[in-house]
Amino acid sequence: MKENNLTRGKVTGVIANLVMVDVDGPVSQNEICYINLEGVKLMAEVIKVFEKRAYIQVFESTRGLKVGTEVEFTKGMLEVTLGPGILSRNYDGLQHDLNKMDGVFLKRGDYTSALDDKKKWSFKPLAKKGDTVAAGDWLGEVNENEQPHKIMVPFKFEGRYKIKSVVSEGEYTVNDTIAVLTDQKDNEVPVTMVQKWPVKVPIKTYKNKPRPFKLLETGVRTMDTLNPIVEGGTGFIPGPFGSGKTVLQHAISKQAEADIVVVAACGERANEVVEIFAEFPEIEDPRTGRKLMERTTIIANTSNMPVAAREASVYTAMTIAEYYRAMGLKILLLADSTSRWAQALREMSNRMEELPGPDAFPMDLPAIISNFYSRAGFVYLNNGETGSITFIGTVSPAGGNLKEPVTESTKKAARCFYALSQQRADSKRYPAIDPIDSYSKYIEYPELQDYMKENISDTWVDNVMLVKNILIRGKEASEQINILGDDGVPISYHVDFWKSEVIDFIILQQDAFDPIDRSCPIPRQKYMLEKVLDVYDTSFEFESFEEVNPYFKRIINELKQMNYSEYESEQFKRHEKELYYIIDEKKSA
Amino acid sequence: METKAFQKIYTSITQITKATCSLNAEGVGYEELASVNGRLAQVVKIQGQNVTLQVFGGTEGIPSNAEVTFYGRPPVLKVSDDLAGRFFNSFGLPIDGGPEVEGDEREIGGPSVNPVRRKQPSELIATGIAGIDLNNTLVTGQKIPFFADPDQPFNQVMAMVALRAKADKIILGGMGLTNDDYLYFKNIFDSAGALDRIVSFVNTTEDPPVERLLVPDMALTAAEYFAVDRNENVLVLLTDMTLYADALSIVSNRMDQIPSKDSMPGSLYSDLAKLYEKAVQFPEGGSITIIAVTTLSGGDITHAIPDNTGYITEGQLFLRRDTEIGKVIVDPFRSLSRLKQLVIGKKTREDHPQVMNTAVRLYADAANARTKLENGFDLTDYDERTLKFAKEYSDRLLAIDVNIDTDTMLNTGWELFSENFTQAEVGIRKEMTDKYWPRKK
Numbered sequence A: 001m002k003e004n005n006l007t008r009g010k011v012t013g014v015i016a017n018l019v020m021v022d023v024d025g026p027v028s029q030n031e032i033c034y035i036n037l038e039g040v041k042l043m044a045e046v047i048k049v050f051e052k053r054a055y056i057q058v059f060e061s062t063r064g065l066k067v068g069t070e071v072e073f074t075k076g077m078l079e080v081t082l083g084p085g086i087l088s089r090n091y092d093g094l095q096h097d098l099n100k101m102d103g104v105f106l107k108r109g110d111y112t113s114a115l116d117d118k119k120k121w122s123f124k125p126l127a128k129k130g131d132t133v134a135a136g137d138w139l140g141e142v143n144e145n146e147q148p149h150k151i152m153v154p155f156k157f158e159g160r161y162k163i164k165s166v167v168s169e170g171e172y173t174v175n176d177t178i179a180v181l182t183d184q185k186d187n188e189v190p191v192t193m194v195q196k197w198p199v200k201v202p203i204k205t206y207k208n209k210p211r212p213f214k215l216l217e218t219g220v221r222t223m224d225t226l227n228p229i230v231e232g233g234t235g236f237i238p239g240p241f242g243s244g245k246t247v248l249q250h251a252i253s254k255q256a257e258a259d260i261v262v263v264a265a266c267g268e269r270a271n272e273v274v275e276i277f278a279e280f281p282e283i284e285d286p287r288t289g290r291k292l293m294e295r296t297t298i299i300a301n302t303s304n305m306p307v308a309a310r311e312a313s314v315y316t317a318m319t320i321a322e323y324y325r326a327m328g329l330k331i332l333l334l335a336d337s338t339s340r341w342a343q344a345l346r347e348m349s350n351r352m353e354e355l356p357g358p359d360a361f362p363m364d365l366p367a368i369i370s371n372f373y374s375r376a377g378f379v380y381l382n383n384g385e386t387g388s389i390t391f392i393g394t395v396s397p398a399g400g401n402l403k404e405p406v407t408e409s410t411k412k413a414a415r416c417f418y419a420l421s422q423q424r425a426d427s428k429r430y431p432a433i434d435p436i437d438s439y440s441k442y443i444e445y446p447e448l449q450d451y452m453k454e455n456i457s458d459t460w461v462d463n464v465m466l467v468k469n470i471l472i473r474g475k476e477a478s479e480q481i482n483i484l485g486d487d488g489v490p491i492s493y494h495v496d497f498w499k500s501e502v503i504d505f506i507i508l509q510q511d512a513f514d515p516i517d518r519s520c521p522i523p524r525q526k527y528m529l530e531k532v533l534d535v536y537d538t539s540f541e542f543e544s545f546e547e548v549n550p551y552f553k554r555i556i557n558e559l560k561q562m563n564y565s566e567y568e569s570e571q572f573k574r575h576e577k578e579l580y581y582i583i584d585e586k587k588s589a
Numbered sequence B: 001m002e003t004k005a006f007q008k009i010y011t012s013i014t015q016i017t018k019a020t021c022s023l024n025a026e027g028v029g030y031e032e033l034a035s036v037n038g039r040l041a042q043v044v045k046i047q048g049q050n051v052t053l054q055v056f057g058g059t060e061g062i063p064s065n066a067e068v069t070f071y072g073r074p075p076v077l078k079v080s081d082d083l084a085g086r087f088f089n090s091f092g093l094p095i096d097g098g099p100e101v102e103g104d105e106r107e108i109g110g111p112s113v114n115p116v117r118r119k120q121p122s123e124l125i126a127t128g129i130a131g132i133d134l135n136n137t138l139v140t141g142q143k144i145p146f147f148a149d150p151d152q153p154f155n156q157v158m159a160m161v162a163l164r165a166k167a168d169k170i171i172l173g174g175m176g177l178t179n180d181d182y183l184y185f186k187n188i189f190d191s192a193g194a195l196d197r198i199v200s201f202v203n204t205t206e207d208p209p210v211e212r213l214l215v216p217d218m219a220l221t222a223a224e225y226f227a228v229d230r231n232e233n234v235l236v237l238l239t240d241m242t243l244y245a246d247a248l249s250i251v252s253n254r255m256d257q258i259p260s261k262d263s264m265p266g267s268l269y270s271d272l273a274k275l276y277e278k279a280v281q282f283p284e285g286g287s288i289t290i291i292a293v294t295t296l297s298g299g300d301i302t303h304a305i306p307d308n309t310g311y312i313t314e315g316q317l318f319l320r321r322d323t324e325i326g327k328v329i330v331d332p333f334r335s336l337s338r339l340k341q342l343v344i345g346k347k348t349r350e351d352h353p354q355v356m357n358t359a360v361r362l363y364a365d366a367a368n369a370r371t372k373l374e375n376g377f378d379l380t381d382y383d384e385r386t387l388k389f390a391k392e393y394s395d396r397l398l399a400i401d402v403n404i405d406t407d408t409m410l411n412t413g414w415e416l417f418s419e420n421f422t423q424a425e426v427g428i429r430k431e432m433t434d435k436y437w438p439r440k441k
């Protein structure tokens, strides 16, 4: 019965995408297998073994599946294929190339290859005969969309190797042998430009992982200025539906100062991925002048695609990010939405009749989430170079209530918390990040504070802290005004409130769809912060509270026009001048 | 639907619940269709010999020796141009007295469109209702529900939108529709002379609730035929998706699944997303747009059904009765069309985004002023003006009985701004105010 020593089995039960299989040999947890459904092979993963029965989750619809259908096990876990040509590609959750599939509709079992095996890459050796190398060391590089793509000693290689030969500079396909290594026992091992790696296992070929300390510029003022994220940092964006999670993530993916962006569209809308497909090949990266798509890889497991592949999709994305980090690059990894991945786990644990944790999620959800976030980070490679994965996930809490398992587990794992507020979204104060509830733990890191003092300005950190205080004071003033009435409080309360409104309208709010306002580089953020602090530092004189609102509206209007104008343009300066005329009108002597 | 001649008849049922029954059978495929004493059923679980069927008509009166036969295939719909103008039940059988439709057999609930084969939606759907066209512009290929309390005129608004939308086909999927509403749709389509563009799949309150589960898939299979095979613009109306979700929970609870929030199945998000994601714009010109209704209970949008829906659809439209003007309006606060960015200011006049946002912001200021008033505080002059603005805005733009083109909506917006506010208070980009701010007469 058994051929090639591979275990086989027969289907004995089907509940949606959970399939029970009786096996004739050993199977391991997370082993990949294929169900042979009338000639179409459906990929599946073992998620539980009980005696001779394997429980597998199928990455496809199980429609038409019958008891007795043959299943073949592969011995391998779910792996991704790593090599040049990953950038600009659109993959499904299991790294099949969506563009290579035929037809309008997805077909079960249409498993296309991740890379192009015909394309020739111009290879340049970086190591030479006689060098001693280990997993992750750079053997050479090819030019992938103008990025140096390192060809590395495969991550699965254990111990030290000696380079027996490296091919000379020239054109090679991914499957050509580019080097031959010898292991300690003098066995020769050929190396190509492709390698495989199991997605659930972190790639750890780096030397160490220090605390991150470099600001990662996103161009989003309320993040960079108030709650900055760092290269190699982690953050998450919880928010009720429609509060702006996806728009914010898309903005970050377009503007952030990263070498490579990996986007995992995990159980969300297909049209949102289509938006990336449509826009990224057109939009230029201002820093390189190249199209955004050239630095981007998309892993799309949209909500109508197989649920079991949702979990795989985030791991596929993370593994690709780790591969590029090992090349010494800055990676930005985005996942929208990690709640859908958690729900996929819940559906499965439910079908397996496991003991449920809170809200019927699996008991080990917090551990799963924190393991995943821990794969991000800033690293020093063995050759002294640095690389980083900055990870930002969205969370879609049921009913918008943050007291639910996915939000709570993620809060423990991620260092930045960008809470989107329904109230801000309703009043169109976008991005709806609540400035008071949200936080960045990094801002307390002395390493980052030093970095910002050096690279932005001496007073930057103090100014940021001041702004946070002004916002809190403004909120308190507004609460008092609401309780006691406009004329029941001193005029100064109105002034405090409106000074915080200036910050809200000018620093916090940012129009993601305005060609100029949507991205604000750090020097411009610094400039505008100084402007609003100028307003704050001025003491004004008002006769009555009724003057306060219209007056500050004029100030806000000028500052807003500055946000909408090309930085330092005539128009920008005109509004700035106007701003100071207005300030002078009510400035106390 | 006739069954195959050589099929085996089973007669010993081992378990019966309200919505399902189980028996021992062989060679059965997952999701296969079956008949239990003539009632249609579908395989929802296979465990060794034991097969569980979801009986669409309910299991009342089903005896343990009922005759069970299997069809050897999942539910299908026969598609052809002859679907147009016809009314069917949940199983795709005619209820209008006409003949069965001949055509290609398509499995319902079929595969998804490859995302890279989609086109980004970019065609605006004009409805004449400013609460929609101005604030929440709809686009072909979009999916959007009305969130409404059961007593609101959502079916009327939906029918009006459908008729004005200039779609090639309108496909009505009615779930738990009252007979009166069913006749209302029939009537209004008829009197608009649109019957030949309409296909209806209807499950009324008189039909068994579990049958509803087939309605959206039937409607969307028909929609895919017209959009893919015929390159037509198809508008699918699904009402009421809350009753659909209720039927899902009946079945899953009968199958002993651990319910998640609000006793809904844990898979509710995926179940709903599979339907709504059928909305698509194809590069060849065909499209499927879905307008649905999700009724709320007591306006609670945190309930699992509207909550999951909101996470799936591209926005939502809220209806609300504005007591001040005595009309139903499209609420500008809670309503949202996520795809409006793709068309406003591009397919419509350049000032559209700013006029829209500003009006809503001023309307929010008015809401604050109203709260002040209710709390017994004095209003400022600005507050008074926002209140005046809000009333006119509601009456001239938000009310669902408005029927004007988008330029007129924008001009009305500018008029209301200039009548009530200064340019600085409005805070619109100067290039725009220079161009559109109405000159004093």
Ligand SMILES: Nc1ncnc2c1ncn2[C@@H]1O[C@H](COP(=O)(O)OP(=O)(O)OP(=O)(O)O)[C@@H](O)[C@H]1O
Binding pocket: A239, A240, A241, A242, A243, A244, A245, A246, A247, A248, A268, A396, A430, A431, A432, A510, A511, A512, A513, B310, B311, B312, B336, B337, B338, B339
């Ligand atoms: N920064 C912004 N500027 C302008 N409009 C915005 C901004 N952010 C969000 N919006 C508006 O809010 C809508 C919803 O945003 P988005 O799709 O990002 O929400 P979401 O939180 O991802 O919702 P869901 O959980 O349902 O996916 C957008 O379509 C847009 O109209």
Ligand SMILES: [Mg+2]
Binding pocket: A245, A246, A247, A268, A336
């Ligand atoms: Mg989103």
